[in-house]
Amino acid sequence: MIRIKGIKKSFDKLVLDDLNLDIEDGTIFGLVGINGAGKSTLLKIMAGIIKPEEGLVYYDDKPIYENIEVKKDVFLLPDDPFYSRNTTPENLIKLYEAFYNLDKIAYFEYLNGFQIPLKKSMYNFSKGMRRQVFVALALAIKPKYLFLDEAFDGLDPLARLTLKKALLKVQEENNMTVVISSHSLRELEDICDSYGLLDSKKISSSGNISEHLEEYHKYMIAFGSEMKEEDFNIKFITFKQDKRFITVVVKNNLEEMTKLMEEYHPLVIDEINIDFEELFIIEVESRGYLK
Numbered sequence: 001m002i003r004i005k006g007i008k009k010s011f012d013k014l015v016l017d018d019l020n021l022d023i024e025d026g027t028i029f030g031l032v033g034i035n036g037a038g039k040s041t042l043l044k045i046m047a048g049i050i051k052p053e054e055g056l057v058y059y060d061d062k063p064i065y066e067n068i069e070v071k072k073d074v075f076l077l078p079d080d081p082f083y084s085r086n087t088t089p090e091n092l093i094k095l096y097e098a099f100y101n102l103d104k105i106a107y108f109e110y111l112n113g114f115q116i117p118l119k120k121s122m123y124n125f126s127k128g129m130r131r132q133v134f135v136a137l138a139l140a141i142k143p144k145y146l147f148l149d150e151a152f153d154g155l156d157p158l159a160r161l162t163l164k165k166a167l168l169k170v171q172e173e174n175n176m177t178v179v180i181s182s183h184s185l186r187e188l189e190d191i192c193d194s195y196g197l198l199d200s201k202k203i204s205s206s207g208n209i210s211e212h213l214e215e216y217h218k219y220m221i222a223f224g225s226e227m228k229e230e231d232f233n234i235k236f237i238t239f240k241q242d243k244r245f246i247t248v249v250v251k252n253n254l255e256e257m258t259k260l261m262e263e264y265h266p267l268v269i270d271e272i273n274i275d276f277e278e279l280f281i282i283e284v285e286s287r288g289y290l291k
Contacts, residue, residue: 006055033198110136
């Protein structure tokens with residue numbers, strides 16, 4: 001288990017403060033938050049790259065910072081990893097072989113699947129192509145703990161699908177613990193079983209994604225005349241109106257919602273699926289970020 005206890009970190013300003021989080025072994029964990037929330041900083045602290053002013057990160061009760069034995073099981077793929085003008089996909093692995101026991105056959109198979117030229121300089125690659133090379137490297141290393149910062153950034157739909165399939169396969173075969181920071185929340189919903197929302201310098205909510213989604217319900221409701229939010233004695237999480245139609249998010253299931261709406265005589269009540277990205281927007285809107 002990864003146990004994060006009381007983390008505090010500042011640069012020019014306070015970024016993380018008394019942050020606590022537990023991540024179970026063998027899970028794929030989605031780290032979400034708005035730009036500037038501190039996701040990359042937290043991942044670097046978790047990987048033992050930077051030291052917090054307060055608090056510690058433990059792996060099975062062993063602290064990671066300046067602990068080589070723990071660090072050898074951890075690999076962080078940052079948003080913009082280092083490469084030189086002369087780096088090619090073929091010679092990139094020479095650097096990482098000094099630190100990790102990577103699977104060369106798997107590495108070149110991933111590159112072939114991504115259709116990456118092996119001998120060309122990565123300096124001339126697009127961001128998406130460079131991302132594919134480093135993703136292939138990360139998967140070939142097969143660490144016990146894999147951290148991916150903005151894993152899907154710059155990847156086209158086919159490359160994203162290839163990454164998801166490969167990641168799920170490697171994770172299952174090696175019981176790997178994966179932490180993914182990404183703005184592509186629909187991608188996270190596809191592969192993550194748990195999440196943490198980084199907000200106000202702390203993890204403000206966390207848990208199982210499916211269970212969290214089940215707490216919220218979205219409905220489209222039609223009336224015979226135009227209805228406004230103030231006409232209802234109901235607590236809505238979100239309320240959108242389009243003449244005689246309203247779309248709302250609440251924590252009431254369909255049976256409860258139907259009873260609550262009886263006195264307003266709706267013509268139709270239809271429940272609509274709500275996804276992880278929409279739920280994230282609801283949560284950040286409730287904190288005033290998108291207003």
